[in-house]
Amino acid sequence: MIIFSRTVRLLMAIVAVVDLAVFSQHSILVILAQAIGAALILLGMSYNYRPSSLTGLLIVATASAAAIELPSLLEVGQILTAIVSLAIPTFVLTWLALSAEEGESTDVLLLKRPATTALVFALVCLFSAPIVVLVMSLLAPTISARITPTTEMAIILIATTVGTIVLTRRASAAARLPGTQEGT
Amino acid sequence: MSGLRSTSLGTAILSFAIVFAFAGILFSNLSWAVLSVTFASAYVYAYLRFVTELQRTNLHIERSALEDISFAKEPTSVTVAILNKDPITVRGTFEDSLPENCDLSAGMNKSTKDLPPNSILKLSYSLVPNKRGPLVIPGMKIARNDSLGLFDEEQIIEHPTVINVHTEKGSFDAARKMAGKEYLEFSGMGKNPAMVLRELEFDGIRDYVPGDRARDIYWKVFPKLNKLMTKTYRKEGSLRTIVFVDCSRSMRLKRSKVAKVDHAVDLSMQLSNVLISSFYPAGVAIFDEIKVLKKAPPALGRHQFEKIVQVLREAPSSMEEIEGGTVRTEDTESNKTPEPKQTSLKASAEGKEFLSALDRIATKGTRPALGIGLEGGIKEIIANNRGQGQLYIIISDLVSSRDAVIAGAKLCKSTGNKMLVIHTYDDWYRNAEASLDMSEAERLYGDLSDSLRIEATFRGLGVSYIRIGPADTASRIVRALRRGKT
Numbered sequence: 001m002i003i004f005s006r007t008v009r010l011l012m013a014i015v016a017v018v019d020l021a022v023f024s025q026h027s028i029l030v031i032l033a034q035a036i037g038a039a040l041i042l043l044g045m046s047y048n049y050r051p052s053s054l055t056g057l058l059i060v061a062t063a064s065a066a067a068i069e070l071p072s073l074l075e076v077g078q079i080l081t082a083i084v085s086l087a088i089p090t091f092v093l094t095w096l097a098l099s100a101e102e103g104e105s106t107d108v109l110l111l112k113r114p115a116t117t118a119l120v121f122a123l124v125c126l127f128s129a130p131i132v133v134l135v136m137s138l139l140a141p142t143i144s145a146r147i148t149p150t151t152e153m154a155i156i157l158i159a160t161t162v163g164t165i166v167l168t169r170r171a172s173a174a175a176r177l178p179g180t181q182e183g184t
Numbered sequence: 185m186s187g188l189r190s191t192s193l194g195t196a197i198l199s200f201a202i203v204f205a206f207a208g209i210l211f212s213n214l215s216w217a218v219l220s221v222t223f224a225s226a227y228v229y230a231y232l233r234f235v236t237e238l239q240r241t242n243l244h245i246e247r248s249a250l251e252d253i254s255f256a257k258e259p260t261s262v263t264v265a266i267l268n269k270d271p272i273t274v275r276g277t278f279e280d281s282l283p284e285n286c287d288l289s290a291g292m293n294k295s296t297k298d299l300p301p302n303s304i305l306k307l308s309y310s311l312v313p314n315k316r317g318p319l320v321i322p323g324m325k326i327a328r329n330d331s332l333g334l335f336d337e338e339q340i341i342e343h344p345t346v347i348n349v350h351t352e353k354g355s356f357d358a359a360r361k362m363a364g365k366e367y368l369e370f371s372g373m374g375k376n377p378a379m380v381l382r383e384l385e386f387d388g389i390r391d392y393v394p395g396d397r398a399r400d401i402y403w404k405v406f407p408k409l410n411k412l413m414t415k416t417y418r419k420e421g422s423l424r425t426i427v428f429v430d431c432s433r434s435m436r437l438k439r440s441k442v443a444k445v446d447h448a449v450d451l452s453m454q455l456s457n458v459l460i461s462s463f464y465p466a467g468v469a470i471f472d473e474i475k476v477l478k479k480a481p482p483a484l485g486r487h488q489f490e491k492i493v494q495v496l497r498e499a500p501s502s503m504e505e506i507e508g509g510t511v512r513t514e515d516t517e518s519n520k521t522p523e524p525k526q527t528s529l530k531a532s533a534e535g536k537e538f539l540s541a542l543d544r545i546a547t548k549g550t551r552p553a554l555g556i557g558l559e560g561g562i563k564e565i566i567a568n569n570r571g572q573g574q575l576y577i578i579i580s581d582l583v584s585s586r587d588a589v590i591a592g593a594k595l596c597k598s599t600g601n602k603m604l605v606i607h608t609y610d611d612w613y614r615n616a617e618a619s620l621d622m623s624e625a626e627r628l629y630g631d632l633s634d635s636l637r638i639e640a641t642f643r644g645l646g647v648s649y650i651r652i653g654p655a656d657t658a659s660r661i662v663r664a665l666r667r668g669k670t
Contacts (some may be wrong), residue, residue, distance in 0.1 A: 001271070050333060054193075058200070061219055065204070070214040082218045090219060094197075094226040098332040109272060109331075114232035122225035126218065150209065153217045156203050160224045166189075166233045 002110045011104060013041055013096050016089035017060060023085030024067035032131075033063035041093060044100045053097035061090050073129050073152055087122060121163050128159035187235060193548050194334030197227050201224070210670065230334040238328065242270040245324060247280070247345045253493070255353045259310040262321070262347075266305045270313060274299040275327040275337075280307055283321055285314040308538040313349040317501020321345045348497040351450050359454040363461035366472060366662045387416045388625075423602065424465045424482040425575040426565060427452040429499060432472045432584035435608070436503050440615045441652040443502030447577040451606065453576065454658035456492050460484060468492045469561055470499045473584050474562045476561035558588040559595070566599050574601045581608045582638055590638075593645040604648040606661065608633060612653030 004012070017038040024030050040056025043049070070088055073079055099108045129152040136143070190198070201223035208216030243266055250261040264280050279294035291309030299305050313319050323342040330336065350356075389402050393410035402413040429452045435445040452468050459466035466488070467544045469479030480491040480499050562576060576596060578589055582605075589605060596603040611631050620628075635651065650664060 013599050013663045050193075061204075061222075065207075065213070065215045066211075068215045070218065073217075082215070086215055086218045087222050090222040091226060094223065095229070095332075098193075098226070098230070098334070101333065111233050111236055114229050114236055118225045118229035119227055122221055125221040125225070149212050149214060151203075151491055152216060156214075156217045156221065157208075160201075160205075160221050164228055168230045172501050180409050 053100040056098040333514035434583035
């Protein structure tokens, strides 16, 4: 597990918001929304108040998604742009916003294995459209299929839905544990 | 998504992911889909993290009862210390599960707190057990919360603790009061040379054995025989007495306010205290259909009553009979470490059939193997105390252990020991408010004639017999015995 102190978390939040702002269209409305959202997130993190952080997250995420144009995810460059400009900063901000109430004195922990699994899941979802196209071209090279943005979106959403269901279906067998101790 | 419950915040995050997906379709912009994927992956991370937290849970629980002896209907203090040995904070509401038939009287058995690594949470509370018997505190329930606030889960840590609850305190007070006032006369010949210094009769002389007291050595014959001889005495009224308490299934079945086994435990404690206070070496043993569960051999002394109380604390608790012939029990054998699960048995297929099977065996006259419980115990005592008169007081309902008691009576007759059977008459322990129809009257008549037949059998074997009900106290029984109404 990786331990993040309060200062590091604040820095990470600022870097994530700056990243989102850099890749967005620089209209006054977007910049204003991102600034308000960032301020709410930072305030929530400073005062351990989760609702404020979550509100800020929604404002920043909505403004950034509206401001970044991604016509297709079939090219590697576009996918990298999506990951760097939107996916990673939003994931970091979501985690930080949700962790805002983790505790005043304790540091926030990031468990490596769940984090790795979640990141791999996100990458697989984002790469699902090119993978499907690749598989289709290998299986039926003579067929010329037109892949529209809606089709890409459908593939990504199906992959996301299936992945979420599969990963969260694991029963928590750990919920019932034997005691490790003695009593009188 | 089996196992963990999603909180309202978790549902909200998932809803936002769906809303962003719709927004992507609506605006034909894939950045909304990327946002949807990001929110879904955050949800997945929270889920996997919480599962890992649950799996890693490493709590050291130490629970202890502050009182040495717990009494029924009296508060018993319990303290619980929970140490978090894992580097991850445990969040949620910690609740020490209360056993059945027990009320919380003071303090709190739950606390909502974040338990950081290597820190201790302490709970202190008092509970009032409603009945005698082993009280099993099954474990700790923790309503866990996810650190990101998306999930919660009820985690049960099984860590049973058994507190043996003794009978009500009033029963002890009665035993103390009776000790000075009542005197149980049940005389016989014993060979106990010096425990009581009165009413000794010369019995004979034998070779000196190292350990014999100097005052018992017959010095006059030493010059003639040139070896030491010891005088032995017979003493009237110092019979070693052991009270056998039947803890078989029929005794434990509670059909009215008082269970037979609880009454028998109270009586045995009070009778043994009367005997000890009258300088009769007394002990107790508890037995079921199979074996003698525990016993305190007959003895005198300051700590004998404590030993007797300790044995009686181990007597199994009563079982409630509710409508439809269902029996509810907490624990069958107190001296074993309890199973993690609370046992809750249906006795329509067990209890009644078991008893009727025993009855069938008894009426056929075949000797059931189940009689080895009491019989074996009596045989062992006779073998260990050869030549010394014993009095056996058996408190039983003569349902499950009838043949064992009869076999014990035969043994006593053949070996010259004495026996007193205190019959906890089953019908008198039933609910008196039940309506009396013809079939019920026939059953009562049949039971009574059966009981009279058993009584005749015991009288034929030279056994004293007394039939008691829930209203009979130890002092009434002692007085009845003194008057010879047995």
